[in-house]
Amino acid sequence: MSPKTLYDKIWDAHVAHEAEDGTCLLYIDRHLVHEVTSPQAFEGLRLAGRKVHAPDKTIAVPDHNVPTTPGRDNPDQMPEDSRIQVAALDTNAREFGVHYYPVNDVRQGIVHIVGPEQGWTLPGMTVVCGDSHTATHGAFGALAHGIGTSEVEHVLATQTLIQKKSKNMKVEITGKLSPGVTAKDIVLTIIGETGTGGGTGYVIEYCGEAIRDLSMEGRMTICNMAIEGGARAGLIAPDETTYAYVNGRPHAPKGAQWEAALAWWKTLYSDDDAHFDKVLTIRGEDIAPTVTWGTSPEDALPITATVPAPEDFTGGKVEAAKRALDYMGLTPGMKLTDIEIDTVFIGSCTNGRIEDLRAAAEVLKGKKVKDGMRAMVVPGSGLVRAQAEEEGLAEIFTEAGFEWRLAGCSMCLAMNPDQLSEGERCASTSNRNFEGRQGFKGRTHLVSPAMAAAAAVTGKLTDIRELQ
Amino acid sequence: MKKFETFTGIAAPMPLVNIDTDMIIPKQFLKTIKRSGLGVHAFDEMRFDRDGNENPDFILNKPAYRETSILVAGDNFGCGSSREHAPWALEDFGIKVVVSTSFADIFFNNCFKNGMLPIVLPQEQVDLLMADSEKGENARMTVDLEAQEITTSDGEVIKFDVDPFRKHCLLNGLDDIGLTLEKGDAIQAFEANAAQARPWV
Numbered sequence: 001m002s003p004k005t006l007y008d009k010i011w012d013a014h015v016a017h018e019a020e021d022g023t024c025l026l027y028i029d030r031h032l033v034h035e036v037t038s039p040q041a042f043e044g045l046r047l048a049g050r051k052v053h054a055p056d057k058t059i060a061v062p063d064h065n066v067p068t069t070p071g072r073d074n075p076d077q078m079p080e081d082s083r084i085q086v087a088a089l090d091t092n093a094r095e096f097g098v099h100y101y102p103v104n105d106v107r108q109g110i111v112h113i114v115g116p117e118q119g120w121t122l123p124g125m126t127v128v129c130g131d132s133h134t135a136t137h138g139a140f141g142a143l144a145h146g147i148g149t150s151e152v153e154h155v156l157a158t159q160t161l162i163q164k165k166s167k168n169m170k171v172e173i174t175g176k177l178s179p180g181v182t183a184k185d186i187v188l189t190i191i192g193e194t195g196t197g198g199g200t201g202y203v204i205e206y207c208g209e210a211i212r213d214l215s216m217e218g219r220m221t222i223c224n225m226a227i228e229g230g231a232r233a234g235l236i237a238p239d240e241t242t243y244a245y246v247n248g249r250p251h252a253p254k255g256a257q258w259e260a261a262l263a264w265w266k267t268l269y270s271d272d273d274a275h276f277d278k279v280l281t282i283r284g285e286d287i288a289p290t291v292t293w294g295t296s297p298e299d300a301l302p303i304t305a306t307v308p309a310p311e312d313f314t315g316g317k318v319e320a321a322k323r324a325l326d327y328m329g330l331t332p333g334m335k336l337t338d339i340e341i342d343t344v345f346i347g348s349c350t351n352g353r354i355e356d357l358r359a360a361a362e363v364l365k366g367k368k369v370k371d372g373m374r375a376m377v378v379p380g381s382g383l384v385r386a387q388a389e390e391e392g393l394a395e396i397f398t399e400a401g402f403e404w405r406l407a408g409c410s411m412c413l414a415m416n417p418d419q420l421s422e423g424e425r426c427a428s429t430s431n432r433n434f435e436g437r438q439g440f441k442g443r444t445h446l447v448s449p450a451m452a453a454a455a456a457v458t459g460k461l462t463d464i465r466e467l468q
Numbered sequence: 469m470k471k472f473e474t475f476t477g478i479a480a481p482m483p484l485v486n487i488d489t490d491m492i493i494p495k496q497f498l499k500t501i502k503r504s505g506l507g508v509h510a511f512d513e514m515r516f517d518r519d520g521n522e523n524p525d526f527i528l529n530k531p532a533y534r535e536t537s538i539l540v541a542g543d544n545f546g547c548g549s550s551r552e553h554a555p556w557a558l559e560d561f562g563i564k565v566v567v568s569t570s571f572a573d574i575f576f577n578n579c580f581k582n583g584m585l586p587i588v589l590p591q592e593q594v595d596l597l598m599a600d601s602e603k604g605e606n607a608r609m610t611v612d613l614e615a616q617e618i619t620t621s622d623g624e625v626i627k628f629d630v631d632p633f634r635k636h637c638l639l640n641g642l643d644d645i646g647l648t649l650e651k652g653d654a655i656q657a658f659e660a661n662a663a664q665a666r667p668w669v
Contacts, residue, residue: 013666016658017651023633025651027658029669037551039501048645057669065499081499088501125669132550132574146574148552149503150581150644158648160655164631196486197544197570230547232573253668261668296486316485316542323484413549415495422518434490434548436513 003271005168006237007203010143010268014126016160025160029125030142032111033060033098033152035089036415037130041153042092051096053159058098059120062086063110064415066103068378068405073104082416096156109381109407112136112349116220117381119249123238123265128155133349133431135226139219140246141238141268143203146227166232167277169202170270173210175284180465182359183218184351184429184448186210186282187225188290192300193280199231202278205270206236210284216245217355224350225431228297237269289464291336292433292446294324299433303451303463307334327435328443329423336461339445343426344375344456345438346402346449348412351429352380354387356449360429361393363453363467369401370459376403376418378410402456414438427455470583471641475564476610477537479601480527487541488548489575493557506553507560528561532604536561538611540594540601541568545586546575555582565611567618569594580634581644585613587628597626613639 004012017025031054038060045052052058065082066072075083086103093100101108107118112133115121127137127144130152137144151161171190191198204226211222219236226234243262246252253261288302299321301308309332310321325332330339346352346360357379369375377397379385385407388394394404411418412430420426420442429452433444445461454462497509515526522529528536539545539558545568546554555578558566566579567587579586589597600620601607610619613635618626637644648655662669 017654019633021632023631025648025654027655027662036498040503040552043501050645079499085499085501122668124666130550130552132548146550148550148555148574148578148581150552150578154645154648157645158655159659160648162633162644162648195544196547197572200544200570200573228548230544230572257668261666264666296488298486316483319483320485320542413495415498432488432490432548434488436494437490440494440513440518 003273005270005274005276006141006205006235006268007143007168008274010124010126011165013124022164024163024165026126026163028128028155028159028161029057030115030120030127031058031155032115032127032129032134033058034064034111034129034131035062035085036064037149038092038152039085039088040149041156042096044153045156050157052098052156055097057159058156059115060089060093060098061101061108061111061114062089062103064409064413066408067416068408068410068418070406072406106382106386109384110349110352110409112224113352113380113384116140117249117383119246119252122246122252122261123242124268128161132227133224135231135234136220136224136349138223138226138234139216139236140242141235141265143233143235145233166203167201168275169199169204169231169278170276171204171206172208172279172281173206173284174208174281175210176213177210177284177287180289180450181287182448182450183214183221185287185290187222188292188297188300188446189282189287190280191225191229191297192290193282194229196228196296196298197230199226199229202231203233203235204229204231206234211236212239215355216241217353220353221350225297228431238265289448289451291451291461293328293330293336294321295327295433295435296324297431297433297446299324301336303336303461305336307332307336309333337463339461340459341425341427341445341455341461342373343420343424344373344452345411345426345428345430346376346452347378347380347410348430349380350431351449352378352384354384356429357384357388357393360449360453361396363450363464364400364457365396367400367457369456373401373456373459375401375456376405376411378405379407381407411438427452427461469641469643472583472585472613472638474610474612474614475537476608477564478533478535478605479538479540479597479607479609480533480536481598481601482527482539482541483598485542486544486547489546489551489554490548492546492554493551498551498553503556505560506557507562510557510561537564538609539563539566540597541566543569545571547572550574552578555579555584559584567594567597580638583638583641585611585638587618589626589628593626596620
């Protein structure tokens, strides 16, 4: 048998039908649903008189619109359009009989945090959601990617997707990371190398010692941003770290089924001679704490660098860089560490897990945010929030001057009231620094949780390694 | 879905690279439970100021480009969020075809589900079409999906590739779900096998 990549193996195990031209029906094991990209899909089912094919494999949770302030069970807290959208999910979830975590359930949170937390996401699965950051679940060795609303309806109705296979790409991070360098810095560095289109047409498998050494939380941060490099999905082969995380979660297999599952999961790795169409290797030792300066995640540089000039680029990127510098209000040549910020956002499906909050709290212990700084922590789920309170992290945040919020997507995409105002500049642990992403004319610098905490204290983008 | 028919329309140049779906339709317009009526918000933050006045410098606000049906765009068009509201907004605005050197995967898929055709061409040909589209109302191009050809305003013919299955669906206005449900037996057989092989799923 010819050697296979991890992607090949998961793909092959899920092809329900293959046409002569290679178009496949790929079977979907888990379908995650949120309120923004699903109402039109459920309405489509209703109009056609169709049911949800596999309600047991469908999990719904509101996250994008929901307020993160206390008292939010009262729907009057939401603007009317948000309220209608959340109410539509409520109705659709109950009417079509899918698993559901409503806003007042402690298990509610960002869909990509809830899935793994509840053990819905398991190695070797296919996982989709009407959200590009579905790539997160690839951290478990699950083939996971975002889909549009028409495809949400297709999966609801048939439990399959019409797909053609992507190409295989390998990104290897060798060796050890230096102190102060995290999963976020790895993935920003990768996107800085490949560009936001570098992964288009590929599924990326992340491997190498530095990836193996990461916790599940760190691996989720890496795979979460696979989409920012253009890849359909990111994957990390499951190992003991994965099994330990999964074991005992509410929807993980138990007893004999656990043993059977484990036996299959242990076959999920790329064979030695498997073919990759593209390979990128980065030395872990070469990665520094990394920040973005522009309006694309590919605008990533080590914190020790200076703001680039348009002439540093070629092709269409010259104009894009000019536009980005103007939007961001930055001058070429200035040190990144001289960039003053007024807002800090810690949260999102990229960095809203317990380990992220621990890393930020570690920096903030005994310190205060700079005067006038608006700083907020939005845990990724109600359970992350509860755990952080139990560990005393919430107290560290509030004593430092952070707002301690309820779970949701919040300022990552600013669909709820958590937004930047015009000209405000934010150090954010989220995933996109696009124009207007966190609010009209708001300015975003993507950073790790520790770097966000450091920036909150100093009022500038800060090299975490230099903070005393 | 409407059938994709040969048409002649105005092409607008949007050379900026990495135009993301947040630019195509900002998040405040995602709070809808409908697919229709998003065209007025397409490219909102580039097209209007905070008070809703048109930005006269934005290409689609210029008199010659108000009836645009073809976008000739910079590399990696449609990157970022999976929001299908992006093709919904473009389609509702009147865009039927987007030409670029590359598209983000999810946006590319989403276009086909809405009767729109994204066309990938090499840089030189995108440059040629970009130059042609600078001619304003005189930049009328014809897109023939059956023949897989774009004819420029000068009569130059550019061939393009398209996936045969997707072409078939666009030309015939076929609904994916209906097609897949015809393969219900294959799906059931898969489910029966998977229940044996991976009962924990």
